[in-house]
Amino acid sequence: MAKSLKDIYDETVKQHRDCMEVKNPEKLDEVIEQYNVLLNQVHNEDTLLFHLATGFHQKGWNGLSIWMYQCLTEKYKDNAELWCNLGSCYKGEHKDEKARECWEKAIALDPRPEYFVNMSTLYVNQGNPEPGIQYALKAIEADPNNIKAHWNYAMLLLESARWKDGFREYDTGILTKDRPDKQYSDKPIPYYAGQDLTNKTIVIYGEQGLGDEIMCVSGLEKFVKLYPGMTVILDVHERLENTYKRTFPGLPVYCTRKDLNTIPEWANQYSIDYRIAMGSLFRWVGIEQREAYLKPDLSLVEKMRERLKAAGPGPYIGISWAAGSKTTHSHERSFKLTPLAPILEQKATFISLQYHKEAREKTEAHFKNTGIQIHHWPDVVEAWLEDGVKSPGFDYDHTLALLCALDLIVVPNTTAVHACGALGIKCISLTPDAHAWRYSKYFHESQMPFYKDHVRLIRENGDWDKAIALAAEEVKKLSNKRNDDV
Secondary structure, three states: OOOOHHHHHHHHHHHHHHHHHOOOHHHHHHHHHHHHHHHHHOOOOHHHHHHHHHHHHHHOOHHHHHHHHHHHHHHOOOOHHHHHHHHHHHHHOOOHHHHHHHHHHHHHHOOOHHHHHHHHHOOOOOOOHHHHHHHHHHHHHHOOOOHHHHHHHHHHHHHOOOHHHHHHHHOHHHHHOOOOOOOOOOOOOOEOOOOOOOOOEEEEEOOOOHHHHHHHHHHHHHHOOOOOOOEEEEEOOHHHHHHHHHHOOOOOEEOOOOOOOOOOHHHHHOOOOEEEEHHHHHHHHOOOOEOOOOOOOHHHHHHHHHHHHHHOOOOEEEEOOOOOOHHHOOOOOOOOOHHHHHHHOOOOEEEEOOOOOOHHHHHHHHHHHHOOOEEOOHHHHOOEOHHHOEOHHHOOHHHHHHHHHOOEEEEEOOHHHHHHHHHOOOEEEEEOOOOOHHHOOOOOOOOOOOEOOOEEEEEOOOOHHHHHHHHHHHHHHHHHHHHHHO
16 A cells, blocks of 8 residues: 555654664755655645754755745744744854844743753853853753753853863763763673772773863873772774874773774673763863873974974974864864964964865965965875875874974964873964863963963954964064074
8 A cells, every 4th residue: 555645754754853863864865855755745834844944954954944944933933943943053053143032032932941951052162151051050940851951061061160060960961972972892881980990891982083082081090090900991083093002001092982883893802891981081080280191202203303494494383273163163263374474474484283185275375475384294284195095194193293393383272282282382272262161261361271381372352363463472482582592
């Protein structure tokens, strides 16, 4: 018997719900196509438009979603869910004020806990956590089991430098899938939550990007000393394999943490009792400003020094100008090269630390337009060459060695900041007013909570020109010192 349109619709909606629970983007494409097939047959069905707009938003096609939701809100002005979803589309494009307007309308129509959660997201990584904390608490009061509310609450507490309370909530990010939930057995292994690990085996796995993993591994030294007879296994980003094997020679190091859907073969060699994501270590060992804790490849450092000498006279300044992606607020922590002119006009040899593919093109264009050269070495700072071939720089040891050979690093909030902190290298990080909790102004105006004062934050404070001028002054001091020494 042929399926009715209603049967097909019901089945498609279920597939849509299921594929979002497991975050299956390929299945989402099939669902969107099926909605489109149904819409071709039932042209004026608003429910189908709603589901299709939702699918487009989940794909990141927010422009289409906004247009479709706007059409629907004109017909259904009292539908809180429509206003909520429209706000989410605006938030996806960083149009926060429009998102706020939509979510306020949703709350006025129907004050659900999830709408308060949405409002709290407007304050995550924005440099003003307190209003967001209040919205998160409203959501938790209405629904104590709302894990997204607890996750946003964690982020906002951390940004306000309330480490103990923030990290107590931090593991809710595993449940929301904002943090990875890596398994090491077909039979789920318990996540560490303070159990006695005496004579037990635990896997500590890396999470998020390279910078986050480098930051989080700062808690490892204290953690491995908590319990006698404890066996610790590291599962880390493959670009950091050699660095960690050198830095932690007594620990087994594997590189499978990014594949969340496969049980690694090496896990069968061990009787693993617990697992924990690296960021969760801070709940148990606290946060402190560490001296250098990563060990670079000293032979590579010497090679980088020779290469720098061939590039020109010192001082040698590492520089980058773009960081993150759209979802990690690259628009807040990235620059064009032109505004950095006060830095680049100083007498120094500048080395690009930019890891994006277009970096070479940008440095060449900048040289053509200004006569100021920024040396870009893809084999050192980029992970991939053409045609998907791994660069030597895929091994992050190369970038770490270059950092060690430089006199000063000037970068936005990016991986190099954490690498410098972990190596004890002098670094200036140009930090926007809207920043992640790692750069919390509630901790310190110019320092980070993880690293000693060799990492200096120069904050936007509403005036990038002034911040850039301060960084330029530091480069000028190095240049003058070199001239005096000569």
